[in-house]
Amino acid sequence: MATFKEFRNNVKPNWCPGCGDFSVQAAIQRAAANVGLEPENLAVISGIGCSGRISGYINAYGLHGIHGRALPIAQGVKLANRELTVIASGGDGDGFAIGMGHTVHAIRRNLDVTYIVMDNQIYGLTKGQTSPRSAEGFKTKSTPEGSIETTLSPLEIAMSAGATFVAQSFSTDLKQLTLLIEEGLKHKGFSLINVFSPCVTFNKVNTYDWFKENIVNLEQFPDYDPTNRIAAMNKIMETNGMLTGLIYQNKERKSYEDLVVGFQETGLANQDLSLSPDHFNKLVAEFK
Amino acid sequence: MISQLSWKIGGQQGEGVESTDRIFSTALNRLGYYLYGYRHFSSRIKGGHTNNKIRISTHPIRAISDDLDILVAFDQESIDLNAHELRAGGVIVADAKFNPVLPEGNNARLFPVPITTIAEELGTSLMKNMVASGASWALLGLPLDVFNKAVEEEFGRKGAAIVEKNVEAVKRGADFVLELAGGPIEELQLDAADGKQKLFMIGNEGIGLGAVAGGCRLMSAYPITPASEIMEYLIKKLPPLGGTVVQTEDEIAAVTMAIGANYAGVRTMTASAGPGLALMMEAIGLAGMTETPLVIVNTQRGGPSTGLPTKQEQSDLNAMVYGTHGEIPKIVIAPASIEDCFYDTIEAFNLAEQYQVPVIIMTDLQLSLGKQSCEALELDKIAINRGKLVRELPELETHQLFKRYELTEDGVSPRVIPGDKGGLHHVTGVEHDETGRPSENSLNRLKMMDKRLTKLNGMLIRDAVRADAPHAAADILIIGMGSTGGTIDEARTRLEKDGLKTNHITIRQIHPFPTDLVKSYMDSAKKVVVLENNATAQLASQVKLYVGQAEKISSVLKYDGNPFLPSEVYKACKELS
Ligand SMILES: Cc1ncc(C[n+]2csc(CCOP(=O)(O)OP(=O)(O)O)c2C)c(N)n1
Ligand code: SF4
Ligand SMILES: [Mg+2]
Numbered sequence: 116m117a118t119f120k121e122f123r124n125n126v127k128p129n130w131c132p133g134c135g136d137f138s139v140q141a142a143i144q145r146a147a148a149n150v151g152l153e154p155e156n157l158a159v160i161s162g163i164g165c166s167g168r169i170s171g172y173i174n175a176y177g178l179h180g181i182h183g184r185a186l187p188i189a190q191g192v193k194l195a196n197r198e199l200t201v202i203a204s205g206g207d208g209d210g211f212a213i214g215m216g217h218t219v220h221a222i223r224r225n226l227d228v229t230y231i232v233m234d235n236q237i238y239g240l241t242k243g244q245t246s247p248r249s250a251e252g253f254k255t256k257s258t259p260e261g262s263i264e265t266t267l268s269p270l271e272i273a274m275s276a277g278a279t280f281v282a283q284s285f286s287t288d289l290k291q292l293t294l295l296i297e298e299g300l301k302h303k304g305f306s307l308i309n310v311f312s313p314c315v316t317f318n319k320v321n322t323y324d325w326f327k328e329n330i331v332n333l334e335q336f337p338d339y340d341p342t343n344r345i346a347a348m349n350k351i352m353e354t355n356g357m358l359t360g361l362i363y364q365n366k367e368r369k370s371y372e373d374l375v376v377g378f379q380e381t382g383l384a385n386q387d388l389s390l391s392p393d394h395f396n397k398l399v400a401e402f403k
Numbered sequence: 404m405i406s407q408l409s410w411k412i413g414g415q416q417g418e419g420v421e422s423t424d425r426i427f428s429t430a431l432n433r434l435g436y437y438l439y440g441y442r443h444f445s446s447r448i449k450g451g452h453t454n455n456k457i458r459i460s461t462h463p464i465r466a467i468s469d470d471l472d473i474l475v476a477f478d479q480e481s482i483d484l485n486a487h488e489l490r491a492g493g494v495i496v497a498d499a500k501f502n503p504v505l506p507e508g509n510n511a512r513l514f515p516v517p518i519t520t521i522a523e524e525l526g527t528s529l530m531k532n533m534v535a536s537g538a539s540w541a542l543l544g545l546p547l548d549v550f551n552k553a554v555e556e557e558f559g560r561k562g563a564a565i566v567e568k569n570v571e572a573v574k575r576g577a578d579f580v581l582e583l584a585g586g587p588i589e590e591l592q593l594d595a596a597d598g599k600q601k602l603f604m605i606g607n608e609g610i611g612l613g614a615v616a617g618g619c620r621l622m623s624a625y626p627i628t629p630a631s632e633i634m635e636y637l638i639k640k641l642p643p644l645g646g647t648v649v650q651t652e653d654e655i656a657a658v659t660m661a662i663g664a665n666y667a668g669v670r671t672m673t674a675s676a677g678p679g680l681a682l683m684m685e686a687i688g689l690a691g692m693t694e695t696p697l698v699i700v701n702t703q704r705g706g707p708s709t710g711l712p713t714k715q716e717q718s719d720l721n722a723m724v725y726g727t728h729g730e731i732p733k734i735v736i737a738p739a740s741i742e743d744c745f746y747d748t749i750e751a752f753n754l755a756e757q758y759q760v761p762v763i764i765m766t767d768l769q770l771s772l773g774k775q776s777c778e779a780l781e782l783d784k785i786a787i788n789r790g791k792l793v794r795e796l797p798e799l800e801t802h803q804l805f806k807r808y809e810l811t812e813d814g815v816s817p818r819v820i821p822g823d824k825g826g827l828h829h830v831t832g833v834e835h836d837e838t839g840r841p842s843e844n845s846l847n848r849l850k851m852m853d854k855r856l857t858k859l860n861g862m863l864i865r866d867a868v869r870a871d872a873p874h875a876a877a878d879i880l881i882i883g884m885g886s887t888g889g890t891i892d893e894a895r896t897r898l899e900k901d902g903l904k905t906n907h908i909t910i911r912q913i914h915p916f917p918t919d920l921v922k923s924y925m926d927s928a929k930k931v932v933v934l935e936n937n938a939t940a941q942l943a944s945q946v947k948l949y950v951g952q953a954e955k956i957s958s959v960l961k962y963d964g965n966p967f968l969p970s971e972v973y974k975a976c977k978e979l980s
Contacts, residue, residue: 125802126840158821160663163832171829171841174802176821178666179831180659181689187623187656191663191671192821194621194649199667199822220652379645384668384820386645388618388787395782398612398640402604402777403432 119148122157124174130165135286135312135323136233140172142289143202143231146296147175152200160189162205162214164240166233166312169204183214186221189228196382197227197372200300204231207248208238211267215247218269222276222305226371229299229306232269233286235314236321243317253320270351270362273307274344279365280306281347283358285326286313291359298361304370311359333360342366404594407460408472410539411488413481417449423475423532424455427539428774430553431459432603434545435596439889440774441467441966446628446712452480461594465740465775465889469970472591473542474511475535477518479503486511494588496538496580498531514538514583521575530572537576544587547577601776606744606766606886609777610700611636613748614672618787619698620646621671623660625653628712629771630674630702654679658686658699665696666830668792668820670752674700677719678709680763684726687761689832691731694808694816694855696755698748700764702771703885705964714964715768717885718937723763724914724945730852732859734762735914737884738770739869741777743911749785750864757790758858759815765913767936769966770886785865791817796825804828804838810850814858859915867912868920877906879976880928882921884910884942887934887967894972903980910942918949931956932976938962 122144130136147157157175161167163182170177176199180188189203203221210218210232221228236248237255244257247267254261273281280302284292292310299306311326331354333339339360340346347363372378379386410427414420428438439458445451456471458464471488474481476497482505486495489511497503499515516538522530533554540550551570558566581587604612611633614622620641624634638648646669651657657673664671675683680701690697703719705711723735734754738747744766751762796819799805807828809816816837819826829839834851836842871892872880879898881891888909895905908924910917925931925946933943933956940958947953959975961967 124804153824154827155822155824158667171831174827176827177829178663178693179829179833180662181685181832184655184659184686187651187659188663188666190649191621191623191660191665192667194647194660195664195667195669195671196820196822216652217656220656224649375642375647377642377645378647382822383620383645384822386620386669388620388670388789390616390618390644390782392782395616398615399602399780402602402608402612403600 116151117148117153119145121154122147122174124172126172128168128172131316133315134165135235135314136166136169138286138289138292139231139233139310139312140169142292142296143173145293146300149293149297150300157200157202158192159202159204160185160192161203162209164206164209164238166204166206166239167209183209183212184217185209186214186217186228186230190221190224190226193226193228193372194383196384198382201228202231203228204233206239207232207234207236208246211247211269219272219276222273222278222307224371225279225304225368227303227305229296230308231296232307232309233312234309235312235318237314237318239314239317250320268351268356269307269309270356271348274348274351274363278307278363279304279368281363282306282361283309285311285330285359287323288359295361302364304368330357330359333358333362404592405590406462406594407458407464408591408593409456409458409468409470410473410475411454411456411471411485412475412535413452413454413485414477416444416447416451416453418477419529419532420453420455420477423535424457426532426553426557427536428457428603429557430540430550432600432776433549433553435598435600436460436593437463437601437776438603438774439464439466439776441769442772444713452484454481454485459593461596463776466893466969467966469968473539475539476503477531482506492590494542494591496535496542514580516576516579516583518576521579522572525568525572530569533569533572534576537573538580540573541577541581542584542588542591544592547574602778602780603774603776604741605632605772605774606738606741606770607632607702607772608636609741609744610748610764611640612780613745615640615644616745616782617670617749617752619670619672619752620644621664621669622648622673623651623657623664623671624648624673625651625657625675625679627676627679629704629768630676630700633674633700654682655686658683662686662690662695662697672698672700674702676702676704677706677722680719680722680726687733688727688729688731690761691727691733691855692832693830694759696759697761698751698755698764699761700766703765703767711964713768715966716936716962716964717767718941718962719765720913720937720941723765730856732758732760732855733914734758734760734859734862735765736762736864737765737911737913739885739888739909739911741775742780744770745780746785746865753785753788754864756792757788757815758862759790759818760858765885767885773886791815793817793819794823796823798825799827806837807839808835808837808851810837810854814854862915863917864912867917868924869909869911870906870924872906872908872924874904874906875927876904877928878904878930878980880906880908880924880931881976882908882910882931882933882942882946884913884935887936890967890969890972891934893969894976897969897973898976901977905976913945916945916949921946922950925950925952929955930979932959932979934959934967934972936961936966
């Protein structure tokens with residue numbers, strides 16, 4: 116069985132020292148090993164942004180695509196080979212701005228993909244513009260007077276879109292993050308894991324300290340039941356989305372792959388493509 | 404006796420025009436006639452004038468005709484809009500319900516038949532289609548038992564009582580019109596056909612069937628006219644083969660999902676029309692840059708923007724050839740018949756994997772939606788070829804990556820798929836080295852650009868340029884693409900009668916442009932006419948760019964939303980000669 120070291124490669128990330136994304140990378144590597152994956156069975160599909168580089172820093176199959184489209188690419192991979200474990204990942208701009216349409220529909224579709232968002236409330240790669248996750252009043256290069264748009268709540272959106280797995284974590288809490296990713300990987304359906312992953316270079320407001328002060332860990336509520344959808348929604352609103360842990364999981368709903376009538380149970384990619392003459396003749400006969 | 408005629412049915416959208424056409428043509432197909440259909444419709448579902456025209460012939464035919472022999476009208480508007488097409492002595496079968504009148508000066512023979520009344524008497528106005536097609540059938544003097552068999556097949560599942568009612572509707576329509584006309588119309592008696600049932604389908608179905616035969620097992624798409632039939636066909640045919648169709652949230656998702664699935668080893672396609680193609684542009688570049696196979700069907704319709712969404716046009720050529728930022732290798736092929744739709748789709752999947760590039764299959768609305776007779780299709784004519792896909796791999800050393808972008812002689816690198824041990828590598832739209840790792844090194848950049856851009860050098864598809872060139876030196880060489888070939892050939896017959904020597908080539912490989920082949924036909928021609936359904940002569944521009952000889956090229960363009968008629972092509976060529 117592969118250890119987390121086997122999910123490491125020899126590429127030095129070009130993230131700034133102290134960037135939250137390092138821990139996300141480590142957590143993915145650990146979680147992959149902990150759930151018993153081999154590098155060739157994992158595909159990490161990422162978007163564009165500082166965070167999007169992550170697929171190149173994990174020793175597995177990886178595809179670094181285009182801005183905002185990690186999810187549809189990842190879903191394509193999963194459809195093509197359901198035997199693979201598929202992780203999609205990227206930034207808050209990638210998933211909640213340009214790719215928001217895909218996020219909502221990937222949640223609705225519920226293909227078995229684990230989506231890890233590195234949420235730094237800013238656009239890192241393009242050097243510090245506002246993101247849908249930026250707080251109102253947040254001053255950035257593109258909002259010199261402060262952001263005047265409402266901050267998006269991806270957790271509420273996920274819940275209302277029918278998510279079957281919603282979690283949130285903080286990149287310094289490697290233990291919790293690793294565990295949540297493991298749970299996400301094991302979940303049979305779409306899992307959203309939003310990770311507060313501070314941008315130390317362009318976000319001087321939402322810093323490590325700021326997060327430590329503002330987040331509540333669901334462990335503080337021993338009675339919290341993550342299978343209760345209403346309780347989950349309430350908790351998200353009560354905490355203004357500043358909570359970490361497994362927020363909601365629905366193990367009853369089947370994944371998309373399991374609901375498609377006739378869908379092959381093994382990886383489609385391994386199928387022999389030839390069509391029997393009989394089958395072909397039947398198809399042709401329909402046009403007479 | 405005549406060898407071909409044209410029949411048209413018109414009415415409000417949603418009142419049975421489509422089904423009348425379907426039943427009438429199914430029955431004709433049973434007799435072995437060659438058929439070529441054209442649908443005139445708008446994007447409304449109910450209401451709005453719509454008409455379907457069928458050319459019926461004893462020999463293969465691939466064009467609509469200039470004129471019309473029989474018009475079936477469900478309302479006065481259908482008469483007013485279409486009666487001018489009737490040739491002298493043509494016939495109108497109209498629903499007596501609306502007291503049909505001939506437009507002033509029109510001398511067609513009008514037969515008011517109580518189409519609605521008969522249908523209602525038999526239980527439901529839905530049976531209008533049966534009464535109308537029965538009347539048409541009778542005027543042609545065709546055997547009623549053949550028609551009844553077609554009815555039986557259509558309604559058999561619904562039980563004997565329903566079949567009987569419909570047969571009765573057909574008979575009453577037939578009887579009524581024969582009484583009025585005093586028997587079948589003499590000038591409308593067709594020569595007997597060969598009695599062999601032909602395949603009869605629309606281009607989109609040919610593409611769908613080709614996809615299944617070509618090993619496509621997934622499709623991701625967003626509905627749009629005139630592409631939707633492809634997904635609607637495949638959603639029925641892929642699940643029995645283990646695959647499926649995903650209706651995505653938009654065309655960006657459709658194309659990127661297809662890229663993901665192709666990357667992971669499944670032949671996957673998407674299909675759209677101009678607006679969707681526009682949304683796919685960035686992703687097409689990703690496929691080009693990452694050398695991921697991809698098949699996209701673009702069924703052209705009237706642009707720009709929403710344009711004429713249900714009308715004929717060929718105006719996306721530039722978008723397909725040049726679309727996406729930066730420079731990538733890309734193949735654009737243009738089927739010109741139903742048979743092509745089938746075979747080209749299989750070939751497109753092969754090309755995509757052999758060259759590891761995006762392949763766009765371009766059709767136009769008339770080819771995608773016009774229902775036509777088609778020759779027998781063979782499954783084995785094009786074998787599946789997955790190019791340099793390798794599945795058995797030696798193990799990698801620690802930190803060693805598979806050279807997915809290895810520099811090779813032909814520019815095409817071995818391809819592996821996720822899941823296979825020994826194949827680990829990275830894929831990125833960022834410029835990268837042989838293992839797929841990002842690299843900004845200038846030397847590497849040049850090598851990789853050259854590798855990708857030379858992959859298609861010398862590539863020629865089957866029948867890249869299809870020629871009907873009987874003359875060593877032609878007065879006119881007519882160049883076309885897509886659905887226009889049959890119309891061009893009919894015009895040529897008339898031009899040849901006038902003593903003009905005409906050659907005809909259909910460019911089927913739009914990009915990379917088959918320069919030498921096209922040039923070989925142009926060199927010997929006095930004049931070249933490039934015929935296309937757009938306003939800016941996009942195909943002619945390609946010809947001029949790659950072949951030159953601009954001084955002898957003229958364009959014949961049509962962009963009013965309708966396909967060319969043979970007479971228009973004839974006139975245009977005649978004027979130029
Ligand atoms: C279509 C397109 N538009 C814009 C860009 C430029 N761009 C690259 S990354 C990015 C935003 C990055 O922010 P986020 O997704 O939050 O990732 P981060 O860098 O913060 O990790 C933008 C706007 C692009 N690459 N593609
Ligand atoms: S700019 Fe911000 S997000 Fe990007 S690498 Fe640096 S710290 Fe991380
Ligand atoms: Mg960000």
